[in-house]
Amino acid sequence: MTQARLPRRRFLTRSAVAATGMFAMPSILRAAPARQELHVAAIGVNGMGWSDLSNVGSHASVKFVGFCDIDAARFDKADAAFVGVPHFADYRQLLADLGAKVDAVIVSTPDHMHAPIAMAAMKLGKHVYCQKPLTHTVWESRQMRLLATQKKLTTQMGNQIHSNAEYRQGVRLIQEGVIGKVREVHSWVGVQGRQHCNRTDRPADAPIPKGVNWDLWLGAAPVREFAADVYHPFKWRDWQDFGSGALGDFGCHILDPVFTALEIQAPISIEAANGGTTSEVWPGPETVTFEFPGTKYTLGSTIKVIWRDGGLKPPAELAQLPAGVDLPGAGSLFIGEGGVMVLPHVASPLLYPQEKYADMKLPDVKGTSHWHDWVDAVISGQKTTDGFEYAGPLSETVQLGNIAARLPGTKLQWNTETMAITGHDSAAAMLTKSYRPGFEVEAVV
Ligand SMILES: NC(=O)c1ccc[n+]([C@@H]2O[C@H](COP(=O)([O-])OP(=O)(O)OC[C@H]3O[C@@H](n4cnc5c(N)ncnc54)[C@H](O)[C@@H]3O)[C@@H](O)[C@H]2O)c1
Structure with missing residues (x-):
């Protein structure tokens, strides 16, 4: 089945453009190998998010267009490795502001926010790499699978050892x-x-650290007080x-x-x-x-x-x-x-x-790189072996x-x-x- 394609302009490789003689190019670019650029946004950029974005970002065709994290103190590694990428705290703002500039999204937040974020991205036609477990509930896993199939998107769950x-x-x-x-x-x-383990209480509240947006961290979950060193x-x-x-x-x-x-x-x-x-x-x-x-x-x-x-x-x-x-x-x-x-x-x-x-x-x-396999599949319009059709039932x-x-x-x-x-x-x-x-x-x- 043909998958959803990237915008055509990004499919014009340097060599293809040169071959068509559409416009004059510096010889250095004419000599360069064919490249296709995939514009990626990463949501949750520290913890496993850092591993995901650094591995996806090591693919020569990937360009990051947005980083999103609810904690302003947690962009440091991503910023040092990929300079100048715009920051967002709210994934909804990222998707609204960047719009068609984003081809694909990495979701590396805590489990309870996988489905709200990945479904919002897929509704807009974005290809998704989403951490494991794919979702927080059975119903969400089913919806993720159905939407990925319906929209013909290239998806991958983040259980990277699948490709070892x-x-x-x-x-x-x-x-x-x-x-x-x-x-x-x-x-x-x-x-x-x-x-x-076996805890029945909710820990006492504590001041929310500067730079942490606790409301966005809670996201879909019922509101509760912040507590230090307990959740985030x-x-x-x-x-x-x-x-x-x-x-x-x-x-x-x-x-x-x-x-x-x-x-x-x-x-x-x-x-x-x-x-x-x-x-x-x-x-x-x-x-x-x-x-x-x-x-x-x-x-x-x-x-x-x-x-x-x-x-x-x-x-x-x-x-x-x-x-x-x-x-x-x-x-x-x-x-x-x-x-x-x-x-x-x-x-x-x-x-x-x-x-x-x-x-x-x-x-x-x-073995292969699970992250690069996803990028390659998105670019070529293919499926992965760990797409949501497979990962949905597992989750x-x-x-x-x-x-x-x-x-x-x-x-x-x-x-x-x-x-x-x-x-x-x-x-x-x-x-x-x-x-x-x-x-x-x-x-x-
Ligand atoms: N594949 C693996 O080997 C592996 C290993 C560890 C964790 N994980 C998975 O990765 C995900 C993240 O786990 P972690 O251990 O890195 O958690 P973490 O809490 O250490 O890190 C999550 C990151 O996402 C940010 N974040 C939280 N909510 C957000 C939101 N709504 N929007 C944007 N950013 C948000 C946090 O500030 C933090 O930087 C989980 O789904 C977990 O199961 C996978």
């Missing part, structure tokens, strides 16, 4: 049947809620109103090669176990069991993918590890008919039992896990066609949320 050689090797081994059809997958990460920066991820807990933080990374390798898309049931949760923060150690319809890479009509975080790991004996070897701190364990594959987060896959795979050479698979799954996490011990039945959690009204209500006026996300019709 190690994850691609793991995918290749599974799809080549090296361990046979897959019977079950276990995925895990060590982290849990970083410091606010980074620590928001523990709080249900803003972040998505350990599962949201790492699920879109670690479950990504599971989704790609097995070609699974939407679970049919989800059940969580944890030590209890509060209405404010995400739970501590948890296990979430997802059941998916089987695919040509799996054994049986359904397959279980079992997620653990907060220090929980699958039983090591499932991996048939050699003596003295332990499971890595994070990763996935694929249990196949003929052997097992451990795919650490992030390192090359390991195959067991060791004797069986001793002579096995890992496939020579190259929906992660956020379904977070609904289950709030109702531990309840097996939820999910119908992806009708977007319904059947027979459980309070779970169904968590598929979406309400928005503060001015930051709404509209349904795609």
Whole structure:
């Protein structure tokens, strides 16, 4: 399918212009290699935003036309690397003021603002690179996917390890049947809620630092008082109103090669176990069991993918590890008919039992830059492998896990066609949320 194109004027490469003889050019420009310029705006320019914009900006065709951050003190790195780019505090102002000067937008804000910002940009026809998890709710992930498809935009979720050689090797081994059809997958990460686990209160307020626009930081979320060293920066991820807990933080990374390798898309049931949760923060150690319809890479009509975080790991004996070897701190364990594959987060896959795979050479698979892949795809009007058509269902799954996490011990039945959690009204209500006026996300019709 042809994707939305950049404005034609930016497609005229220097060599193409020279060839048409449209106007005389200095010889230095005539000799220069063909270039196409992509005008990018970055929203959230520090933390992961810095990593995103510096990687996107290292592409020779990228020119930044706007930087947006709600914290005036956090532009320093971006400004030092890309001099003279206009600043904005409010993404709505950036989009309104820059208009057609922007071709593409990077969204690297806390999770609760991904959808309001990315949907506003996509409505205007901008291509989007958006951090993981794609969105804060299941419904938002569905809308992001629908709008990207409807507008024929080139999109990419920011789970950059998707494009690493190690994850691609793991995918290749599974799809080549090296361990046979897959019977079950276990995925895990060590982290849990970083410091606010099991908290029920909201910390006392504190003066808002000069330069921080707390109202814009809250954005779509219900108003609450500012508190120092609790939300902004980074620590928001523990709080249900803003972040998505350990599962949201790492699920879109670690479950990504599971989704790609097995070609699974939407679970049919989800059940969580944890030590209890509060209405404010995400739970501590948890296990979430997802059941998916089987695919040509799996054994049986359904397959279980079992997620653990907060220090929980699958039983090591499932991996048939050699003596003295332990499971890595994070990763996935694929249990196949003929052997097992451990795919650490992030390192090359390991195959067991060791004797069986001793002579096995890992496939020579190259990694690429996830950020440059997106830029190249935007310029050439192609799709990426991690566009919202793929990333939407992955993020929906992660956020379904977070609904289950709030109702531990309840097996939820999910119908992806009708977007319904059947027979459980309070779970169904968590598929979406309400928005503060001015930051709404509209349904795609
Ligand atoms: N892919 C990865 O490996 C990876 C790693 C870390 C974080 N992340 C993701 O990146 C995103 C940001 O996480 P972080 O840890 O960098 O958070 P952070 O709080 O450290 O940084 C967010 C930045 O965005 C700014 N910001 C906040 N709200 C904004 C708004 N409404 N408009 C404009 N700017 C705003 C903040 O001032 C800050 O500079 C999250 O979605 C997170 O899940 C991804």
